[in-house]
Amino acid sequence: MTSRAPAKIILFGEHAVVYGQPAIAVPFETLCATAEAVVAPRKTGLIIRAHDTGKEFRVLREGRTTHALAIAAQLVLREIDAPTLDLIINVRSTIPVASGMGSGAAVTTALMRELSRALGKPLEGESLNKLVYEIEKLYHGTPSGIDNTVIVFGHPVYFIRGTAPELFSVGKPLTLIIADSGIAHSTRETVGDVRSLYDADTPRITSILERIGALSQLARPAIEKGDESAVGALMNENHTLLAALTVSSEVLDRLVQAATDAGALGAKLSGGGRGGNVIALAQPATAERVEMALRDAGAINTWQTVIQR
Secondary structure (H helix, E strand, O other), rough: EEEEEEEEEEEOOOOOOOOOEEEEEEEEEEEEEEEEEEEEEOOOOOOEOOOOEEEEEEEOOOOOOOOHHHHHHHHHHHHHHOOOOOOOEEEEEEEEEOOOOOOOHHHHHHHHHHHHHHHOOOOOOOHHHHHHHHHHHHHHHOOOOOHHHHHHHEEEEEEEEOOOEEOOOOOOOOOEEEEOOOOOOOHHHHHHHHHHHHOOOOOHHHHHHHHHHHHHHHHHHHHHHHHHHHHHHHHHHHHHHHHOOOOHHHHHHHHHHHHHHHHOOOEEEOOOOOOOOOEEEOOOOOHHHHHHHHHOOOOOOOEOOOOOO
């Protein structure tokens, strides 16, 4: 058996969510992380093989380690009070790293899900979510918690930090095009830079963050009703506000413009910013045109997905 965890896309509210504002994120099932446990020879212990990086780790329940995946395995062993068995966990991912699609949270989720399952005490729901969040702190410093929440639950989520995530339904399928800028950038760095802006000019940055939060509040009922035009307009405004927080870039702005010029209902950066992805909302009839325009504008890769849960 193989455990799986999807990528994620933030539709609304990145950065503002760190300051208590709502955000909306959805799973992106096309890309995912997987983990598979196989029985190892006796006295092998627990080994994690991260095939995408070519690294291998031997994990002891109380051993000292600095690698996030090894720490993740230790958290599982302690949480379920399980002895270390002779297992090899093979971890793989198709999610681009540092792209704002939750690659770290997805790999952690798949690993924890598979290890706990192999040990006979499968972790799911909030029990799994809280452990994945601990590893997110290692990756991002002060993460919002939205990546691990939407990836663990695998469902569209309306999220306010410190409260239980609210799962909600999509009134009409949404066709999204995700464009990879090809630029990797640290979410930890952009979150830290926004914090510096906030500390230097709290009233102005607070007003921007509150407006981003208001867009999430407006977007949820629009998504539930299937009002694509309203969702697209809100995406456009969200991107403008993120640019005001200095987390956009010339490349991301160019991709957003190319998508809207090609007929997208709306487009914005998604994730930490300054690199990573742009997402565009299109009607099915225009999706191919929008995708081609994004590639022509410099996206190194594009994917289409339909959000319909």
